Amino acid sequence: GAGVSQSPSNKVTEKGKDVELRCDPISGHTALYWYRQSLGQGLEFLIYFQGNSAPDKSGLPSDRFSAERTGGSVSTLTIQRTQQEDSAVYLCASSSPFVAPETQYFGPGTRLLVL
Amino acid sequence: KQEVTQIPAALSVPEGENLVLNCSFTDSAIYNLQWFRQDPGKGLTSLLLIQSSQREQTSGRLNASLDKSSGRSTLYIAASQPGDSATYLCALFGGSNYKLTFGKGTLLTVNP
Numbered sequence: 001g002a003g004v005s006q007s008p009s010n011k012v013t014e015k016g017k018d019v020e021l022r023c024d025p026i027s028g029h030t031a032l033y034w035y036r037q038s039l040g041q042g043l044e045f046l047i048y049f050q051g052n053s054a055p056d057k058s059g060l061p062s063d064r065f066s067a068e069r070t071g072g073s074v075s076t077l078t079i080q081r082t083q084q085e086d087s088a089v090y091l092c093a094s095s096s097p098f099v100a101p102e103t104q105y106f107g108p109g110t111r112l113l114v115l
Numbered sequence: 116k117q118e119v120t121q122i123p124a125a126l127s128v129p130e131g132e133n134l135v136l137n138c139s140f141t142d143s144a145i146y147n148l149q150w151f152r153q154d155p156g157k158g159l160t161s162l163l164l165i166q167s168s169q170r171e172q173t174s175g176r177l178n179a180s181l182d183k184s185s186g187r188s189t190l191y192i193a194a195s196q197p198g199d200s201a202t203y204l205c206a207l208f209g210g211s212n213y214k215l216t217f218g219k220g221t222l223l224t225v226n227p
Contacts, residue, residue, distance in 0.1 A: 004158075031213065043204065043217040056213065091158060093215075102208075103149070104215060106159040 002026075004107035006092050012113045013082055021077045021110045025094030032075050033095075033104060034067060038088040046090075049075060082114045117142045121205055121218035128195055129226050136190040136221045138205030143183045150179050150190050151204040153220070159204065163190070195225045 005024045013019050025032050034046040045059040049069045060066070064083075069075040079086055089111050093104040118141045128134055138148075147166045151159040163172045163179040165188070171180040178191040192199060202222050206215040 033214065035215075035217075042219040043206075043215075045214040045216070048213050050213075059214070093159075103161055103164055105161070106151075108158040111156075 004092055004094050004105055006090075006107040006110050008110060009108065010111045010113075012115065014115055015084060016081055018078065018080045019082055019112065021079075021090050021112070023075045023077070023092030023094075023107060025073065025075070025092070026096075026105055027073075029094035029096045029105075030072060031095045031097065031102075031104075032069060033093045034075070034077050035091045035093065036061075036088045037091060037109070041088075043091070046077070079112075082112075084114050087112055087114045117145075117207055117209060117216045119205060119207060119216055119218035121203075121221050123221060124219065125222040125224075127224040127226065130195060130197060132195050132225075133191070133193050134195055134223075136192070136203050136205075136223070138188040138190070138218055140186045140188075140207055140216075142207075142209075143186055144209065145183065146208045148179075148181055148188050149206045149208065149215070150177075150188075151206060153202045153204060155201075162203075192223075195223075197225045197227050199223060200225050 007022045032049040037043045048056040051072045052069050064080045067077045089109040091109045093106045095104045120139045122137045149164045150162045165172045165181040176193040181188045202220040204220045205218045
């Protein structure tokens with residue numbers, strides 16, 4: 001596609017429910033990143049994929065958070081048993097190491113509200 | 116651990132003014148530095164990227180500088196316009212771990 005797309009654009013859920021957020025990176029981009037933007041906290045790194053592997057999961061806040069990537073393309077971020085503090089904008093980015101300088105291109109984000 | 120600070124947190128100026136946004140960082144071992152723009156309810160748009168070997172980059176009315184030795188970067192916006200109103204984010208790429216470390220941003224309002 002022309003850019004990084006994310007779905008849904010908005011999600012409202014009840015505390016304790018599971019949610020899945022989807023990211024479609026730019027075609028051909030091998031690297032994919034998830035970030036979270038919370039009110040007053042700024043943007044924080046969650047996880048990085050190179051192909052289907054996640055060499056850096058250091059930013060995942062708890063074991064309720066998991067992510068996977070299939071076919072070197074689409075990625076899903078799953079939050080189990082959501083809590084109110086999970087409310088934030090979840091941003092996905094992709095990049096290609098074959099294009100210098102390597103720049104991360106961001107999607108529009110998914111706005112998650114946990115009631 | 117890299118820490119990125121942006122000053123001011125918010126800035127309001129009249130149209131036509133030249134302005135400077137500041138970004139400071141604690142670890143000078145960076146691969147590159149990027150300035151992003153974020154409009155309300157939108158994702159991030161990359162404005163300028165400065166590689167660690169460079170001192171500055173220019174695009175139209177925007178000029179970004181990088182001084183690794185002092186841990187500082189500035190984004191200069193010339194002849195500001197109401198359409199420049201947005202949040203401006205500074206982000207550092209460390210290279211080895213592939214993640215961007217962001218500042219909290221400067222909310223810019225340009226008044227007509």
